[in-house]
Amino acid sequence: MRDIQNEKDTREVPLQKVGVRGVKYPVSVLDKTQKTQNTTATVNLYVNLPHSFKGTHMSRFIEVFHKYHTNISMQHFLVMLDEIRNKLDAEKAYGSITFPYFIEKKAPVSETPGMMEYICSYEGEVSGSKKDFYVGIEVPVTTLCPCSKAISEYGAHNQRGYVRIKVLYSEFFWIEDVISMVEQKASSPLYSVLKRQDEKQVTEHAYENPRFVEDLVREIYLGLKQMKFKWFSVEAENEESIHLHNAYAYTEYQE
Secondary structure (H helix, E strand, C coil): CCCCCCCCCCCCCEEEEEEEEEEEEEEEEECCCCCEEEEEEEEEEEECCCCCCCCHHHHHHHHHHHHHHHCCCCCHHHHHHHHHHHHHCCCCEEEEEEEEEEEEEEECCCEEEEEEEEEEEEEEECCCEEEECCCCCCEEEEECHHHHHHHCCCCCEEEEEEEEEEEEEECCHHHHHHHHHHHCCEEEEECCCCCCHHHHHHHHHHHHHCHHHHHHHHHHHHHHHHHHHHCCEEEEECCCCCCCEEEEEEEEEEC
């Protein structure tokens, strides 16, 4: 059968990325407590395309990814991208997957269990001389405004916030350990189930630990440095409860 994608292209326009995007796929990732966790990922996979090639073979991306989807661990992600690069005779391969990650968390007083969702991502780039891999984690938290606490006679406004971190992978770590550190730096963690005694404890704990978004980013920055990551970024965004706008802060670290 004629293979048009393998034919020559005469327009002399190289393409930095071609591939498949928005693929929904079941995957299995490592879980600190349960060993593995099954979830569903949104997958983007690309290679570069030299100017002389008319197209790439889209099915080969899925063929390779399918081999790894039952164990798409941090260690295997770059191996998978390298195989895609070789399979498609490309100089570079790129990939990202985004998936919900679930952790069982008990309420602080009643210890009633519930499941918490955290949005995680893997992102990588592989060439003959370069292999970069990043892990992203989004953690929902509670923040209480220090200014509101200082000027108000009754209470202080608080809100749900989101911390998004991205770290350059150099050695193995557990997603759960990063999430735990982030939650400890907030005014309070979030929970999926709270009884009345739990709600009292969470509310009072947040009141005793006020945080601006600036405070939150700086505290997490220090926490990630202690975890020995060579590069990372931290951003925090509060969905303000008494303002129409959100509050935002961002920083990066390079060893």
